[in-house]
Amino acid sequence: MSGIVCAIGLRNAGVHVEIFEQAVNQVFMMTSFQEVGAGVGLGPNALFPLKELGVLDAVLSKSDEEKPTMRSFRYISATGAHDLIYDVTSSLFHPSNVLIICQPSFLEAIVPMLDPRLVHMEKRCISVSALSSGSHVIHFADGSTYEADLVIGADGIKSVIREFVTGRPTSLVYSNSVAYRSVVSPEALKGVKTDMMRPLCWIGKDKHIISYPVQANQKVRSFYISEADSFNSGKMNLVFFSTDSSVPMGSVDVPLPWAKPASQDELLHEFSEAGWGEDTKLILKEMKDPSKWYLHLLHPSLTSYVRQRVVLVGDAAHAMLPHLGAGAGQGMEDVYALCSLLGDARAQKCHLDDALKAYDSIRVARANMVQTMSTIAGNIYEKRGPGGGTNAQLREQLKAIYHPVWHHDLKEEVKRAVASVYGPRGVL
Ligand SMILES: Cc1cc2nc3c(=O)[nH]c(=O)nc-3n(C[C@H](O)[C@H](O)[C@H](O)COP(=O)(O)OP(=O)(O)OC[C@H]3O[C@@H](n4cnc5c(N)ncnc54)[C@H](O)[C@@H]3O)c2cc1C
Incomplete structure (x- = not known):
């Protein structure tokens, strides 16, 4: 997602860009997201870069929603009588609109904005090497190479490009959390007393459940849904998360693939402890043929996203857990910062190193903070949060988790970074 938006932003600023993608073709690239039923909720911090980079209208045209809307998530207890813990709609101080879009639809919107002559499919990068001139060479699995003034690893x-930047194989680790996902018909959930037409996070010890309705004929969507969609829904999307908190993060290796089919027995075994509320038990019974997904993240976070003239954006720089739905948004912030710095009207090749330094100086702290917050959010949803696990303690922590992600003055921050390289003047 971030690579294509970055290419569009740079091209619009007059920078020559060539895109190398490992997928055989664009259809394959779009379908590769289906393995985990992926979709994204784009908050205000992600919508701003999309607007500034000139792609928001195209993205809106492919979204199931006409415009971003207020999210309406409710947090309830997965145990006992399913007490309400926190209601985002009623409690959120700042209105925060979120656009919901499936990743394939997002790509469908933006890929046509690229000049096809600059897109090279079936080019799997296997390594990057440096030349004494300061340029870098990208090496592909088919034996071909490409020399570039700047390599953007998206x-x-x-x-793979992360390995050049960090100078070591990888710091990607298994989070000790798995997610089981099923799509269930609402009729099967008729016995459930909790109002499931609102998106819900069901909180339990070391386990949580995300449920939300999906409209009939609608593509599978992200963890967020707007209020307008709460009616006439066709299916219920259910994701059960389970964490082994007894072992340190990074101590368990999971062989590929990280997303695969699972049996209902396995899920029931994972959730076999006593104490689940009646509705949780009813939902579990309907989780037939779930898919299972091992959640990974970059841990520890990178201390720099830049080495020489190679720079990382998006998940390559800060792959995070999905609990705040913030990964794509951080990628869009990266791209806005990079396009503003590289696409400034005064930019010349001699500014490249300073521009990358300025990018690193603002993006590492910000994106790593959101990455950490995403891990903390998952801990809160499973009663391991730093502020404790009683309902009152959970409520206090939940109140604070979205604001720093969604409300950040990126424009001002980037303006200062651009001024530090070229002197005070405009920003994209
Ligand atoms: C189930 C789920 C729900 C999510 N929900 C949200 C949400 O609500 N909000 C949100 O902001 N984020 C969400 N995320 C996170 C978001 O999807 C990611 O952060 C985002 O897709 C990352 O974009 P990216 O461009 O960095 O990487 P990707 O979108 O993964 O793109 C990487 C591209 O690089 C190509 N590639 C990879 N390796 C090579 C290689 N060696 N050579 C050439 N090409 C290569 C790939 O084929 C791909 O096209 C969710 C993620 C998941 C899994």
Whole structure:
């Protein structure tokens, strides 16, 4: 997602860009997200870069929603009588609109904005090497190479280019959390007394459940949904998260693939402890043929996203857990910062190193903070949060988790970074 938006932003600023993608073709690239039923909720911090980079209208045209809307998530107890713990709609101080879009739809919106002559499919990068001139060479699996003034690594969570930047194989680790996902018909959940037409996070010890309705004929979506969609829904999307908190993060290796089919027995075994509320038990019974997904993240966080003239954006730089739905948004912030710095009208090749330094100086702290917050959010949803696990303690922590992600003055921050390289003047 971030690589294509970055290419569009740079091209609009007059920078020559060539794109290398490992997928065989664009259809394959779009379908590769389906393995985990991926979709994204883009908050205000992600919508601003999309607007500034000139892609928001195209993205809106492919979204199931006409415009971003207020999210309406409710947090309830997965145990006992399913007490309400926190209601985002009624409690959120700042209105925060979120646009919901499936990742394939997002790509469908933006890929046509690229000049196809600059897109090279079936080019799997296997390494990057430096030349004494300061340029870098990208090496591909088919034996070909490409020499570039600047390499932007937007190659996702399993980034190869990250290895050049960090100088070591990878710091991607298993989070000790798995997610089981099923799509269930609402009729099967008729016995459930909790109002499931609102998106819910069901909180339990070392386990939580995300549930939300999906409209009939609608593509599978992210963890967020707007209030307008709460009616006439066709299916219920259910994701059960379970964490082994007895072992340190990074101590368990999971072989690929990280997303695969699972049996209902396995899920029931994972959730076999006593204490679940009646509705949780009813929902569990309907989780037939779930898919299982091992959640990974970059841990520890990178201390720099830049080495020489190679720079990382998106998950390549800061792959995080999905609990705040913030990964794509951070990628969009990266891209806005990089396009503003590299696309400034005064930019010349001699500014490249300073521009990358300025990018690193603002993006590492910000994106790593959101990455950490995403881990903390998962801990809060499973009663391991730093502020404790009683309902009152959970409520206090939940109140604070979204604001720093969604409300950040990126424009001002980037303006200062641009001024530090070129002197005070405009920003994209
Ligand atoms: C289930 C789920 C729900 C999510 N919900 C949200 C949400 O609500 N909000 C949010 O902001 N984020 C969400 N995220 C996170 C978001 O999807 C990611 O942060 C985002 O897709 C990362 O974008 P990216 O461009 O960095 O990487 P990707 O989108 O993964 O793109 C990487 C690209 O690089 C290509 N590539 C990889 N390796 C190579 C190589 N060696 N050579 C050439 N090409 C290569 C890939 O084929 C791909 O096209 C969610 C993630 C998941 C899994």
